[in-house]
Amino acid sequence: MINLEVSYGKLAKIMQDKKIKKKDIKENAHLGWTTISKITNNQDVSMDVLKKICEYLECDIGDIVEFKKSEVKSHGNN
DSSP, X not given: OEEEEEEOHHHHHXXXXXXXXXXXXXXXXXXXXXXXXXXXXXXXXXXXXXXXXXXXXXXXXXXXXXXXXXXXXXXXXX
16 A cells, blocks of 8 residues: 655755745744744645745645655555
8 A cells, every 4th residue: 555745845945045944934924933843844734825835936736746656665564
């Protein structure tokens, strides 16, 4: 079985290239520190959050987030 995990590596790259700090994203996209922490830890956030970030960065969702595949091992007696 395949599991999809969210990755914000692309967002980190954009931030690095544009010299944008987490504080800048928080303030300009009107997000809280809890949301910034979730993004930092590659946790799920709402579509509304992703939209706000895209509006601030003037980019598309595929420019900031992607799914990475990982295998889930089953523990059954198959």
